[in-house]
Amino acid sequence: MNPGHPLSYLVPPTLRRLLTPAGPSSAHAQALAQLLGVAEDELDAIRLGRRYHYRPIRGAKPDGRERRILAPSPPLKRLQRRLLDEHLGRLPIHPCATAFHPGASPVFNALPHARGATIVTLDLRDFFEATRAWRVHRFFREQGWSGEPLRVLMRLCTFRDGLPQGAPTSPCLSNLVNVRLDEKLRRLAARSRGIYTRYADDLTFSWVDGGMPGGFQRAVENVLEREGYEIQPRKVWRVSRARDRPRVTGLVIAGDGRVRVPWRFRVRTVLLRWRSWLTGDPVARARWRGCQGYLRMVDRSREGARSRPRKGG
Template sequence: MDATRITLLALDLFGSPGWSADKEIQRLYALSNHVGRHYRCIILSKRHGGQRMLLAPDYLLKTVQRNILKNVLSRFPLSPFATAYRPGCPIVSNAQPHCQQSQILKLDIENFFDSISWLQVWRVFSQAQLPRNVVTILTWLCCYNDALPQGAPTSPAISNLVMRRFDECIGAWCQTRGIIYTRYCDDMTFSGHFNARQVKNKVCGLLAELLGLSLNQRKSCLVAACKRQQVTGIVVNHKPQLAREARRALRQEVHLCQKYGVISHLSHRGELDPSCDLHAQATAYLYALQGRINWLLQINPEDEAFKQARESVKRMLVAW
């Protein structure tokens, strides 16, 4: 049995389905050769206008990608400057370092996932000391149209690994100048005392030189301490906190559910479909509300008002 075959079987990419070794290898090659057939395109509306395209893998491909994530990608070390897609690392970890800073510079990478190429993904897998043929097969299984598909479970981890050299270079450059740097997916944040144009030029140069990437110039933003400073949706002028209006709206939603009932509240908002199961819609809404409250409590775990709100939503879920 050759090294490629032995390694592919050892990686257990299908999750021990009980197939023969020959069938498992045959299915892997078929999947990697025709990966495009296993994606479904989903168009989502962005909050501030425009659309985002997600590529959702089917059950078979998603199973394989999750096992690649678990058995291969999770073994790579990540840059400490990368704060997204890390187990046990809440979004507040990206905002906390930038609290109480004189200025914050926010930069965004243009077409982040679409701009990460097949070759860059191949180079990530080639660092895993796997046979060359296995590296190529894994790369095909994680790419779509020679790029990184936004929606595949492997793409976030791969993007962090592709960006690792850039993170280390710009992070070291910032540290020597007393600048704080973090990156959350395609959002880069710099804070402290610095010349914003110098930082931006350095980032542009390194992105182009190391990765062939560029900045989305429309999303570049420099914010002084006298204005509201937000990092990945979290206000950081003092301690990490959700914006006041967002907190107020969330509190009001919980209050209205308690006062009028979930179904009445959803009906008043025009978010209830009478042709569908009302109980299922109300339950789904309560779980979503609970998730938003939990996210806020990640930012500020000692927020007593939202601790109480979380308990209220739990009671409503039990009642349903």
């Protein structure tokens, strides 16, 4: 099998060695070994995965469905973190992607829509798992990787057929892999003078004048389907008017160009503070500190947004 074939990593390693011509690019192997901080002869051991595995951790999503986190083993996590710090985290992402990068904030995702007359939000189902391995493979191929180094990268960054939720590399890769998707959706929105942003699996569109144009929903769904994504069936398309004070990534769109934290959250923060003070409950204190941290983050982001260029559109 051609080592550049998008499905070559699915072939068992023993069979692949028989099908693949010998002699991977030594320049690529040296570059990857240097990135990972390992000896070049360790790359094959990484690919075979003797010490590099995941431990499943199960939890619950807000909608009650099961959430599966894949915790990488310490050796695997160390290599993933180095790959992120030395390479992936330095690559440019689409300006409409507002999560998983330094300085990212839900505020910067919501602000471009703060003057929208019509706001549409939708969530993608099983975002990391649905970011398919063939798309990660295509991304690394376009970066210039091939042969054995490419297979090592796939071993480090994918699990089964998608991005493992829990790997340090997955959030960043979800942005890098989706540059095409983000640009297609931005252009779709721009045709009707709309604005688009994406915060992880949360997609938001808005229009200052008028509403969502006819055929727009089907066009967006076609783009998502071609990239392997499905819309979260329990949330579907949520179309709101400015007067409804809609929420974008948890923040209220006030309709006056600003975004606000929901008043219920602020009340909850005050109640947690009183509970922790009156009872000394460490759980309440920890939750109060978390709420306080979120409020400070929102305030800092709103201040910083005044000097940032507008995203989306």
